[in-house]
Amino acid sequence: MAITKGPVKALILDFSNVLCSWKPPSNVAVPPQILKMIMSSDIWHDYECGRYSREDCYARVADRFHISAADMEDTLKQARKSLQVHHETLLFIQQVKKDAGGELMVCGMTNTPRPEQDVMHSINAEYPVFDRIYISGLMGMRKPSICFYQRVMEEIGLSGDAIMFIDDKLENVIAAQSVGIRGVLFQSQQDLRRVVLNFLGDPVHRGLQFLAANAKKMDSVTNTGDTIQDNFAQLLILELAQDRELVKLQAGKRTWNYFIGPPKLTTATFPDDMDTTSMALSVLPVAEDVVSSVLDEMLKFVTDDGIFMTYFDSSRPRVDPVVCINVLGVFCRHNRERDVLPTFHWIRDILINRAYLSGTRYYPSPDLFLFFLARLCLAVRNQSLREQLVLPLVDRLRERVGAPGEAVSLAARILACRSFGIDSARDMDSLRGKQCEDGGWPVEWVYRFASFGLNVGNRGLATAFAVRALESPYGESAVKVMRRIV
Template sequence: MSRSIEYSTIVFDLGDVLFRWSPETKTSISSRTLRAIISSPTWFNYERGRLSEGDCYAAVGKEFSLEPEEIKKAFQQARDSLVANHDLIDLIRELKAESRGRLRVFAMSNISLPDWEVLRTKPADWSIFDQVFTSGAAGERKPNLGFFRSVTEKADLDPRHTIFVDDKLENVLSARSLGFHGIVFDNPVPVKRALRNLVGDPVTRGREFLEQNAGKLLSVTDSSEKREAVILEENFAQLLILEATNDRTLVNLVEHDRTWNFFHGGKGKLTTDQFPFDLDTTSLGLTVFNRNKEVANSVMDEMLQYVDKDGIIQTYFDHRRPRFDPVVCVNALSLFYTYGRGAELHRTLLWVHDVLLNRAYLDGTRYYQTAECFLFFVSRLLSSTGDADLHALLKPLLRERIQERIGADGDALALAMRILVCDSIGIRDDVDFRALLPLQCEDGGWEISWIYKYGSSGIRIGNRGLTTSLAINAVEAMKQSPTHLHWSPSPTSTVVEQPPSPTKRHSSVITGLRPRSGSFKASFQRFWHVGKSRKAAEI
């Protein structure tokens, strides 16, 4: 498992979690009164096995001025309404099967012995439980700690490796106080997602998502009330996915021998029909595919024709579109340093340094959505070369700036990038790691995140395949990172939480990538090409 805690046990409540029921009956007793009865001390004693069914109904009748026989009819109808939550039961069965015998599942319910005898006859797959613990048999009920301690002892479980699911917050609180990982069951969708994320291996699930969607990991724009999301066939995200995974079968891109276009075929969407070739995608394409030095030098000679009077390299191979962006500059620098020509963009480098020094990137850039994009690409630049002067100029400052970002709000891609940057300079980012894991979806992929945007309209572009690829590498980095590298989080407040089938690798792609078993600092060698998140754009 790729997390600090492995969960080997789940304890579920029954009523209102694995079984639904209705307090509405055809008797004179209202649903409100019925709920008041089951919240009374008399009923609690009944659930503890201290009263017989008849004695309970008689006592409750006196307390609520009701006929015991009417109470009996109401609860009989309530029992008849019990229906199993088959979706959740199916998930439990699936999780147990995937664990290959490692996952144990128990039920722990506040229920009297007579009611338990009725419930156990209801159609449901009771085989999913290793054992069912009832308050009637234990003589204790939730949220009393004694019931939890009894279950812990009899089931021989370790609370630190056990998940507890209940619809009552007070029960979950008691469980948490004893070391359980507590989940309040208020909505089945996030609960099912949380269970998958806590029990399943995030790396395996993420890779399965990528493989199941191979060739279809396309980018998409955001949507608004006036505009639907648009699917984009573009090369940049595909190159990043390829670099992050080293698996050519996953991506759908149009290769170019020299300069590259962001869009497939150069046909723009939501922008100019004939979109110009750009230096950003070109820098990424030449490094990912490791073109020969003669071709690379020829392209870099052409790129130098697009440097403005301030010495800053531009975005497009089009003098009619004078645009510049610090991330594009960083990606061009990565290309030039890769081929030993970094000194030719010295003034561009100095500007990148100023952007980093003065935190000019905090609100993103013209083409890139987040601060993490800039920091991530700077770390890739450093990983592309051993140039001592470059490292002396940028690395100490990058360390300071990324530490400032730990614990800041961010989507899955921003969190993954933050973790990877930290890892590349020897910082273990547990805070953002804990925030990243719950963002994995039930299908194994991570939520879509926005990496770049159109410069003129601000329309954002994201790609689940890219987010998932970098999230997988972030999880692997944390798995391989020594725990003693942990740094204290920044003062920013943070709220945390609420084997794949083998594929044929493209051997000619991405030189310098670290094997999956290597340290993640070395792994950045495989990312440093990830360079251009600025999506389409402009006018």
């Protein structure tokens, strides 16, 4: 695994419930609910800070909670026997530290009374991964006391933003965050692995590894659990990743079909569509005379308003704004903007009036509408037409920054924003945090077949989007052009 020599220089981990766990015994004199109350009391907190001996603590507990000190001793003896060390997690932390090549300090930070510290030392003896272990009973302070975190920061010599802290108690995480530490609430062992990799690993390198490992196997999936092989996702992956070896395609003779092979989960016959065809004509090298003839054919399939339909089939008069944007892009790249003005003006009006916010017929994400529109702006050669799109588009993109979204939506937003020099750092942080342990990003429903109630997504496409967004969106020259317009 590639580990960034980046801002995080220290990983601080809680022990209880993170690296090890125990269960309150049920067949003892002190019931679990009473034991929980005891461990939440000021007496126990003082014990964890080393202010009482074990005997003194048990005596005080016995007096307040009306139990015997002997019962307390027996209960904790049984609890110690239930201790389970999370071996796989510790091995994982060892590997992370090794991969960091000496650039990462690993520390433990635990609320543990002085007499119980042998448990921490035994874990460290078996897994010698810790540079330091901060035990509350020895430090004279406990989490979530701010002074505890400040002392640790002082001793390891790092500022808060260079430290990642993982704990299962929200109050401890909040306290860490309040002094500038990158606090993370522990959820599960699997989630811990993902979070640590996302903080410390190189997201682009890991994403590229995922794409390479799944080359030519990145099929789309539906919300019903079915697999679909489609040209559109493959073409978009190709445009984003710029690597023909990653994808498999079934080329049309002139126009292209969404499906690779026979159609699935829809009608027995499925016509070629303008969306996939436009993507193919944009991404692949195609002879100019072939492109020209296809554009001429597209002009035959428009509504009474002069707006492009989706299919090369007049019996299916479907219209979608994103499909229209992609068709416009091909016409603009081939200097035929004047042939498509009705569709152009319709898209402009959708943008100005925010008619995309609920998604479109085939594309549920408003961010994909804006992404493909930003892509179109790079193709529009007529300055007057380009300005009609760019000026409102910049405002609409700024409105979207920081909005909730899944991987594809976030990445599409980042790419569109960066092409106009708009800061979307918050979205980049969110996108990094969604990376899975295997280096890919999770499925997001990118398009839908409303007539059949199907949503379609693709992990390969989500990963290609994310890698491109975290790496670089468009060429520097394109960014400069857009900034001049703005």
